[in-house]
Amino acid sequence: MIRLFDSVYGDVRELELRDPGRISMYVCGPTVYDLPHLGHGRYTLVWDVARRWYTFRGYVVDFVSNITDIDDNIISRALREGTTEPEVAARFEREWWDAMDRIGVARPSRVPHATQYVADMVELVASLLASDVAYATSDGVYFDVSRVPDYGLLAGQPLDSLRAGARIEANDEKRSPLDFAIWKFAKPGEPSWPAPFGDGRPGWHTECVVMSLDLLGEGFDLHTGGFDLRFPHHENERAQAVAAGRDFTHHWGHSGWVMVGEEKMSKSLGNFTSLTDMLEKTDARAYRLLVLRSHYRSPIEVTPDTIADAERALSRLDALARRFDLPALAGDTMVICSDYHWSGLAGALYEGVALVLDDDLNTPLAVAQLFEAVSAANAAADRGDLEESRELAGAIAVLFGALGLSLRASAAALDGQSEDLVAARDRARAQRDWAEADRLRDRLEELGWVVEDSAEGTSIRRP
Numbered sequence: 098m099i100r101l102f103d104s105v106y107g108d109v110r111e112l113e114l115r116d117p118g119r120i121s122m123y124v125c126g127p128t129v130y131d132l133p134h135l136g137h138g139r140y141t142l143v144w145d146v147a148r149r150w151y152t153f154r155g156y157v158v159d160f161v162s163n164i165t166d167i168d169d170n171i172i173s174r175a176l177r178e179g180t181t182e183p184e185v186a187a188r189f190e191r192e193w194w195d196a197m198d199r200i201g202v203a204r205p206s207r208v209p210h211a212t213q214y215v216a217d218m219v220e221l222v223a224s225l226l227a228s229d230v231a232y233a234t235s236d237g238v239y240f241d242v243s244r245v246p247d248y249g250l251l252a253g254q255p256l257d258s259l260r261a262g263a264r265i266e267a268n269d270e271k272r273s274p275l276d277f278a279i280w281k282f283a284k285p286g287e288p289s290w291p292a293p294f295g296d297g298r299p300g301w302h303t304e305c306v307v308m309s310l311d312l313l314g315e316g317f318d319l320h321t322g323g324f325d326l327r328f329p330h331h332e333n334e335r336a337q338a339v340a341a342g343r344d345f346t347h348h349w350g351h352s353g354w355v356m357v358g359e360e361k362m363s364k365s366l367g368n369f370t371s372l373t374d375m376l377e378k379t380d381a382r383a384y385r386l387l388v389l390r391s392h393y394r395s396p397i398e399v400t401p402d403t404i405a406d407a408e409r410a411l412s413r414l415d416a417l418a419r420r421f422d423l424p425a426l427a428g429d430t431m432v433i434c435s436d437y438h439w440s441g442l443a444g445a446l447y448e449g450v451a452l453v454l455d456d457d458l459n460t461p462l463a464v465a466q467l468f469e470a471v472s473a474a475n476a477a478a479d480r481g482d483l484e485e486s487r488e489l490a491g492a493i494a495v496l497f498g499a500l501g502l503s504l505r506a507s508a509a510a511l512d513g514q515s516e517d518l519v520a521a522r523d524r525a526r527a528q529r530d531w532a533e534a535d536r537l538r539d540r541l542e543e544l545g546w547v548v549e550d551s552a553e554g555t556s557i558r559r560p
């Protein structure tokens with residue numbers, strides 16, 4: 098049984114599945130007009146971990162995540178750069194997948210693009226207009242939130258209090274400041290699509306409700322995104338589904354904020370300016386480990402210091418992988434638990450980890466158990482208990498692999514030559530050949546590594 102916090106109930110609840118054994122989930126994807134930022138990295142990592150873990154536990158996960166390839170930001174960037182909207186969208190979609198590949202976020206089962214679903218969006222807008230839940234103004238079609246009695250369910254506030262807090266806008270044609278555009282009428286020079294109620298383009302909130310229902314069907318299991326999407330984006334998606342009489346998602350999940358230190362995004366402090374920037378400077382696995390060490394609903398601080406701390410922890414895992422010659426797992430192939438049968442310490446580790454991950458994806462508790470097991474595996478090997486230590490180390494590799502973390506540095510971060518030198522140095526130290534160990538340390542330092550010794554062996558990292 099999978100339990101997960103549901104934002105509507107404000108509580109951890111059983112994820113009741115439409116079809117037993119299958120999980121249908123929709124994750125709101127990016128609007129592609131700029132490089133992915135650290136917040137994108139956090140929520141994609143969180144939901145990638147969830148998807149991988151549920152797959153590991155034997156569920157078939159249908160994972161849909163969209164690309165919003167038309168919006169105001171894309172239009173203004175195209176205008177600024179003297180290019181077209183499709184060119185901007187295609188360029189930043191490439192940047193997106195490049196970053197996703199590098200942090201090891203597996204590609205979604207399906208990736209709907211908003212511009213390919215405009216006809217379905219036109220149909221939804223027309224039906225909402227016909228039932229008088231939506232109304233036209235001079236610049237677009239708006240959804241009347243007062244027509245959905247439980248509007249505010251995801252915000253956790255009733256309509257009256259939301260209304261009291263809403264900003265008064267210049268658009269006095271709107272019946273309420275909370276009403277939102279589901280269709281924007283065409284402006285000269287902007288891309289538009291034909292519609293019986295006036296040519297134009299869809300509003301963002303209309304895209305996801307149409308695409309998720311189209312691909313996953315009514316009553317799909319889980320709709321997720323970053324915490325900032327809870328209101329108004331998800332509230333507004335839900336409101337349209339309710340007004341259209343469609344059974345929408347049965348469970349809402351949201352992941353926490355990213356904080357970048359006191360002075361937000363300041364380059365002078367050496368903070369990362371984008372996810373792409375971070376991936377150029379660090380071991381790509383470090384962000385995943387940083388995310389895993391916090392609960393997915395808590396905010397995390399992503400700075401060069403917290404990333405460096407994660408890199409130090411990774412070096413313990415890399416040392417374990419070298420000592421036991423463990424395979425590199427993770428990547429696009431998902432690990433599945435039925436392929437493994439563990440007993441003894443390894444079996445107990447799996448049981449302990451499964452218990453906390455099945456209960457609201459408690460990755461920090463799981464990671465703590467896995468690091469304790471690293472110490473135990475090394476201790477067992479030190480006292481010559483080879484069978485026990487080998488099985489435990491293997492289970493650690495598989496369980497980290499199930500969370501998408503490979504115990505070996507990627508080829509880019511740790512080339513074959515450096516890896517061979519580290520292994521040779523560990524052998525020299527085991528044989529108490531200190532002169533050779535020093536020579537190999539110098540060689541590694543020449544290659545630009547910081548070399549550190551620990552009980553588990555040599556670990557190297559970039560300065």
Ligand SMILES: [Zn+2]
Nearest residue numbers: 125126305330
């Ligand atoms: Zn969305």
